[in-house]
Amino acid sequence: MTQPLAGYIILDLTHVLAGPFCTMTLLDLGARVIKVEKPGSGDDTRAFPPFKDGKSAYFAALNHGKASIALDLKKEEDCKTFEALLTRVDVIVENFRPGVMDKLGYGWDDLHAAFPKLIYGSVSGFGHTGPDARKPAYDMVVQARGGVMSITGEKGRDPVRVGASIGDIVAGMFLAQGILAALVDRERGAKGRKVDVSMLDSQLAILEHAVAITTVTGKPPGPSGARHPSITPFETFHASDGLFVIAAGNDKLFEKLCITLDLPISDDARFASNAARCDNARLLKRLIEAVTLEHTRAHWIAKLSAAGVPTGPIQTVAEALKDPQILARNMVVDVLDKNGRAAFKAAGNPIKLSDMTDPTTRRPAPDLDGSRGEILRWLENGRT
């Protein structure tokens, strides 16, 4: 039972979300992560609520199991330690504003010349090229500018942000993928590469149907409310006691849905194909709700599930965290404190691999500079 990334070491200069999320997912696959933080306050998210016993649950969820050393890369002594670390690691990851690493003398060109096998991962608001490369960004700026907000929300009302910070998270995921692709190739003999991921680019990359609709029809889609704009029926419906989801993504599922609802319309020309159903989505919604309003959500979810039609409740996060399927998949784990007690809950690792254990706990998140002694000893004494 081995983790696929066991033995790899990542020097992690990132803070807040995109970078730490990236290195967390690599750590969950076996990599060792050494977090380099700014002296004094460290990663901004150490100050993000909510807190428990004075510690940020937000920070703990993203940084469990990482080592921490505080280094000021403008001080000679700290640079020496940093450079010693560079000789030992496989990957360096940073999410500074473009140009910051170059100014410190640790940009890609310098590092690649000195450490040709080193992989250099960078995530920034707008990437290392282009007119806005040096502008700062946070999640909401790229959700807004990249177009995702414009398709999220209710028709005719102001756009809303996606409740999860996908501006950061998706960029962190693309960075992880780029780092791993470079690592695959390095194992075949290639040199290290620079991976340059932009949060704004990453929003573009997930727009899906919206790019097709905009470029083919010339009209950008508006907020999609609670339905998919290219698949019908694929939305929320009212039952007698509230909303639930039906997602009948193809003709066969639509037929099953019609049979289950005792609604003989699957041969009707207006609903005979997905394209036709999209054209008549409003009418179809009313026909379906005229049936679903007669019973509860639980009634319909059970009945449609049994018939093989994709359906489900809209759950709060509290409900999701108690969902039997989610618990059966070990998707809610305990982050331990230094005494081995469960201190925080966090999301588990969604990448389930054969021949790898999927632990139910996570090692503690580090105190700021909490691994200094251990790291310095390791640098002196060779590989641990």
Add this chain to the structure above:
Amino acid sequence: MTQPLAGYIILDLTHVLAGPFCTMTLLDLGARVIKVEKPGSGDDTRAFPPFKDGKSAYFAALNHGKASIALDLKKEEDCKTFEALLTRVDVIVENFRPGVMDKLGYGWDDLHAAFPKLIYGSVSGFGHTGPDARKPAYDMVVQARGGVMSITGEKGRDPVRVGASIGDIVAGMFLAQGILAALVDRERGAKGRKVDVSMLDSQLAILEHAVAITTVTGKPPGPSGARHPSITPFETFHASDGLFVIAAGNDKLFEKLCITLDLPISDDARFASNAARCDNARLLKRLIEAVTLEHTRAHWIAKLSAAGVPTGPIQTVAEALKDPQILARNMVVDVLDKNGRAAFKAAGNPIKLSDMTDPTTRRPAPDLDGSRGEILRWLENGRT
């Protein structure tokens, strides 16, 4: 200039979104992808609007550059072809309902025994284990059940879906990451692994602050509207002519914001830390808007940008596709038709790598079974 995954071959049995998105991102990094489709109609998304010259722009955006062969895995002749393909590929990816591949005799156990180096990637609604493993799901079902919908939308109103299908896309991205981690390890001598990714698990994995808030406070957050619940100010603000975003993620940025707005409140105890600003978010929003309402969005975006405060417009997808920064990053590419003409626009590759070209066009999406002759010749004559 080489692509890091050049030389790897993926046998891709996936359809719709999560799987095809995964293999598209691996193709963009150099892998060759052979798409196995069901005879007759092929991938469901071939029928998804919008269409241009009778072809789905949606399908083209996800399947450009892939080869296509139609195989019925219940027919002996087609199974022979399929098994010949299995001897040649590095990775197989499928997104059938759990159990389907086993019934066909091509489940993980069978394939791992016959092809120990083969990596087996699977993405499904709920994963291959747990009580709901065999239930079908689509994007909206997992957005709803996984909790993301409950935190997306306006306060006090019904939840909305995320306009992009992140239920599928995020799962496809975790699958790509798992496959690459297994590939890294295989290059070091390990056997192939099974990667089992669930769309529902993947939603849990991106909930971010919502897990921390729910488990620490006991109260799940509701729809976040247009602001981040753990960072303040980090939301949309009204200017004289509409909405724009300000995201001041730390004390330094908040101070810069206050100076730029000529609003001397950064030393006020109610706003002196992020935690305090979160507690007084409503008041702070009003103080800021009392200033921003006096000028246009463009005025404030220019002024705040110059001061280094993260800010930006809310763009439609049409505006995003013309954004100079996005174009400078080659994030809008042309998918060619068989005659080499630009047929569709699609999102580019957000993973920018050194030593790899970033082409401005993509090869055509395949016709159903359009690569049969070429694939059969390749199987007969050895590696191309």
